[in-house]
Amino acid sequence: MGSIGNVTPQAMHFAEPLRLQSGAQLADYTLMYETYGTLNAARSNAVLLCHALNASHHVAGTYDGDPKSAGWWDNMVGPGKPLDTDRYFVIGVNNLGSCFGSTGPMHVNPATGKPYGAAFPLVTVEDWVAAQARLADRLGIEQFAAVMGGSLGGMQALAWSIMYPQRLRHCMVIASTPKLSAQNIAFNDVARQAILSDPDYHGGDFYEHGVVPKNGLKVARMVGHITYLSNDDMAEKFGRKLRNAAENNAYAFDFGIDFEIESYLRYQGDKFSEYFDANTYLLITKALDYFDPARDFNGDLTRALASTKAQFMVVSFTTDWRFAPDRSREIVEALISNRRRVTYAEIDAPHGHDAFLLDDTRYMNMVRAYYNRIWTESVTDVEAA
Amino acid sequence: MNFEELSALRPDLAFIAHWVPKGAHVLDVGCGDGVMLRHLQVDKACSGYGIEIADDKLLESTKIGINVLQHDMEKGLGLFGDNSFDTVLCLSSLQMMQHVEALLRDIVRVGAEAIVSFPNFAYWPHRVALARGRMPVSKLLPYEWYDTPNVRCATIYDFEELAAECGLEVLERVALADGKPVSFLPNLRGSLGVFRLRKKTRAQSST
Numbered sequence: 001m002g003s004i005g006n007v008t009p010q011a012m013h014f015a016e017p018l019r020l021q022s023g024a025q026l027a028d029y030t031l032m033y034e035t036y037g038t039l040n041a042a043r044s045n046a047v048l049l050c051h052a053l054n055a056s057h058h059v060a061g062t063y064d065g066d067p068k069s070a071g072w073w074d075n076m077v078g079p080g081k082p083l084d085t086d087r088y089f090v091i092g093v094n095n096l097g098s099c100f101g102s103t104g105p106m107h108v109n110p111a112t113g114k115p116y117g118a119a120f121p122l123v124t125v126e127d128w129v130a131a132q133a134r135l136a137d138r139l140g141i142e143q144f145a146a147v148m149g150g151s152l153g154g155m156q157a158l159a160w161s162i163m164y165p166q167r168l169r170h171c172m173v174i175a176s177t178p179k180l181s182a183q184n185i186a187f188n189d190v191a192r193q194a195i196l197s198d199p200d201y202h203g204g205d206f207y208e209h210g211v212v213p214k215n216g217l218k219v220a221r222m223v224g225h226i227t228y229l230s231n232d233d234m235a236e237k238f239g240r241k242l243r244n245a246a247e248n249n250a251y252a253f254d255f256g257i258d259f260e261i262e263s264y265l266r267y268q269g270d271k272f273s274e275y276f277d278a279n280t281y282l283l284i285t286k287a288l289d290y291f292d293p294a295r296d297f298n299g300d301l302t303r304a305l306a307s308t309k310a311q312f313m314v315v316s317f318t319t320d321w322r323f324a325p326d327r328s329r330e331i332v333e334a335l336i337s338n339r340r341r342v343t344y345a346e347i348d349a350p351h352g353h354d355a356f357l358l359d360d361t362r363y364m365n366m367v368r369a370y371y372n373r374i375w376t377e378s379v380t381d382v383e384a385a
Numbered sequence: 386m387n388f389e390e391l392s393a394l395r396p397d398l399a400f401i402a403h404w405v406p407k408g409a410h411v412l413d414v415g416c417g418d419g420v421m422l423r424h425l426q427v428d429k430a431c432s433g434y435g436i437e438i439a440d441d442k443l444l445e446s447t448k449i450g451i452n453v454l455q456h457d458m459e460k461g462l463g464l465f466g467d468n469s470f471d472t473v474l475c476l477s478s479l480q481m482m483q484h485v486e487a488l489l490r491d492i493v494r495v496g497a498e499a500i501v502s503f504p505n506f507a508y509w510p511h512r513v514a515l516a517r518g519r520m521p522v523s524k525l526l527p528y529e530w531y532d533t534p535n536v537r538c539a540t541i542y543d544f545e546e547l548a549a550e551c552g553l554e555v556l557e558r559v560a561l562a563d564g565k566p567v568s569f570l571p572n573l574r575g576s577l578g579v580f581r582l583r584k585k586t587r588a589q590s591s592t
Contacts (some may be wrong), residue, residue, distance in 0.1 A: 311452075332454060333464050336434065341408070343447055344454040346442070362440045368449040376450070 003070070003084055004036050004078045007061035011101065014134055018096075027110055031135055032094040032101035034065035036077060037085035039141070044378055046089045046141045046295035048168075049073065050131065052150030053224070053275060053284050056100035059092035060085070075359050078220040082368035087375055088145065094136055095128045097284065099277035106207060106277055118204020122283055125152070126292045129159045129198045133167070145374055148172035151323065156293045158331065162293055165309040170374055171294070172313045172367075173354035175320055177327035178301050178334070179292040184322065187227055188285040191220035195278045204279050213278045218269030220281055225268050230319035230352030238264060301334040311341040313370045315356070315363065318346060330352035343370060392422050396564020397502065397577055400425070401476065404500055404557065404581055405429060409471035414458055414492060415478030419446030426451065427549070433470060436462075459483055465495040473499045477525075477577070480535045485586060489551055502579040505560060507540035507572045509543070519543050525576050541571060541578040548582055557581035 011030050018026045034057050039046060048079040049059050051072070060077035063069040077083045077090055094102040097120060105120035112119075136144070142259045147168045149157040154176025161171040180188070195201055198216030202209050238261040242249060257263045312335055316328035325346050347363045349355040355363070390413060392399040407429045415424045416435025419442075425431035435453040437443050446453035455549045456464065473496030475488075478505045482488050492499045504525040506513075508535060511521035520530040528535065539547075541560055548555055560567045560575020567574045 280549075329464065336454075336464060336469075337466060339432070341432075341452045342434070342454070343452055344456070345443060346455045362444070365444050366447060369444055373447065373450055 002079055003063035003074060006064045007034050007036065007071075008063075009034050009057060009101065012138060014138075016134075018052060018127070018131060018134075020121050020127045021124045022122050026096070026103065026121065028266075029096060029131070030101070031096070031103075033135060034058060034061075034071075034092045035139075035254060036060055036090045036092075037088050037332065039089040039139075043141055044143065044145060045087060046091060046136075046139075046144050047083060048136070048144050048147045048151035048160075048232070049077070049083075049090060049149065050094050050128075050132070050160075052149070052151040052153045053281075053288070054272070055153075056098065057092040057094035057102075059090070072357065073151070075307060075357075076141065076364070078365065082332065082364050083148070083371055088371070091135075091139070093132055095123070095284075096131050097123045097280055099275075099280040099288075105204070105279035105283070115205070115207045117207065117278075118279055120283065122218045122286050122290075124287050125155045125159050128287070129156055129163055131192040132156070132160075133164055136167070142167065144168040144170075145378065146170035146172055146371075148174070149176070149352065150174040151176055152291075155288075159291075159293065161308040161310045162304060163310070165307050168310050169377075170370075171308070171310040172315075172370070173328070173331060174315045175317055175323055175328075175353055176331075177323040178294060180289055180305075181327075184227075185289050187223055188289055191223045192282050192285055193262075194219035194223070195282060198278075201278060204282075206278065213275070213325075214270075215275040217273035217276060217278050217281060218266070221272035221276070222265040225265060227322040228352060228354045230350060232319060233351050234261065236350075238329050243272060270292065271307035273376055301330060302337040305331075305340070306338055308335075308338065308340060312343070313367075314342060314344045315366065316344075316346050317352070317355040317363075318348045319350055320353045320355060388424070388428055391420070392564070395420060397561050397579075398476070400559075400561060400564055400566070401474070401500055401502065401579060402429070405472050406429075406430060409433075410469070412462075412470045412473045413497060414462070414473060414475040414488075415481075416446055416451070416453060416474075417442050419449040419451040419453060421474065421476065422446075422451040423449045435447075450488050458488060461487060462491040464497050467494055468497055470496040471498065472496055475499065476502045479494065480537045480539065483536065485537055486547065486551065489553075493551070493553055493582060497583065499553075499582045500579065501544075502561075502577055503539060503544065503551070503570065504535065505541050505572065505578045506538040507542070508562075508576045509573050512573075517590065538580065541579075542577065544578055544580060548580060552585050554583045554585045555580055555582055 013030045015028050055072040058071045060071040060074045079086050094100045097104050106117045109116045145158045147160045154173040195216035198213035200211040201213040243257050243259040243263050261361050293304040294301040314328050316325035332344045345366045349360045411431045411433035413435040422435050437457045438457050442539045443455050451471035469592040473492045558573030559579045
């Protein structure tokens, strides 16, 4: 069981305009993507992986000359891994509005000749899925064996099953939710306010001022990061440990760093503010807030999922309080009411929301077993045909 | 798994499978390794779900290819609407429940019919063990008193009484020994009690 090795990102340009849910339109755009494994002759072994808030098309493998550049789901995707690239043709795609190469707020708006900035149109989960579907068209993939994602990526997988029911056989929704709670939106807005109130934000046009609203981004990341960890995990990792415990274990009596947890969060925030774009953070959190497929059906998720045809795997983690197991169970319940085929695992893992990115034997075994099953089905189908 | 294989491995399940109509929508409460539901899917074109709480059994069920939902049965069957299944199976699981009566009521709420099985505590070797002053340990009750997951001990007669109290109609009642029905002295000679139940219609329950 090894890494996929060195991979190369690719860019695909789309000249035809994309009409967005907001009514706005992107005249043309580029999507960054990576692929792993080989598309079979029947074009039936493709799996699309959708990324969450701060990730990208770089799902697995490394970039040449940078051994530390492993993709965000490298533990899941590769030869012999739960999503086995010896069997499946796996696609990672970077969403519109992101800051990893696909068309986003830092790119030049052809209408003005200046970077979009805050003028980049707000994109929704459904807009992303529509753009991903065009990528699938161009790659010649009529139907995915599976569309899979965690967290915000799980929302995209769910949206795929609703928007293009014929185009996926399996929908794998991990650590996700059919809609954000008031508490989720509240955390997102605190993060947005941190960015919007940073003087270096300049109404979103900070690019032309040659600055980055680093402090805002840092605080946004710190707030977000708290919601990714469980209380127990934080207590175990950091507890009330002091940063400079060696020096008599004394408090500093100032507003610097006393506790390890402060040091950790500030470090995470600093690191994040080095590479992430403030406008991207704003618009992705908005996409999270807006996602609610049941909204068009008076809040009835069962009716929202009535059009789906895929088989589902839904996974939640017991200590995830951001998108708690109850949120996943809402999806499961709606699928059951529609008599959809669904497998649901509630993994008893200590790591909170972040667990979906981590190695947990039970979790990995379930995903592996499910992909084996998809494989067995497809082989049986071929034999039957 | 075809019927012959099931008969050889799990004769009790093979017997019970006879009671499940072809093409039925089935809920298997406590589906374990998923063998029963798999058999019903393959041999009888049934659809439906298994419920299981244990991680290892969830994995087995997923490997075997059934739709399994990780769920604690003690929390009831709120995931499912009234009468959403043709048949609800609860095989050798009820005796592990704290809230037996609540679960039994929930089982008949979500299903048109229910099939419930449990180890018969009045099986004669158990009586012999008790007569000798020891708790019974057998093939069906393989645990010591201090480590058994079977927190409820019932006889076929006892269960019949509970079913009546819950307002259930007993469609069939069979005692199995090694997967074969026992008609003479069933509460003594049968190691497994199997009941086929349904809610009494309003007309019946008012009488």
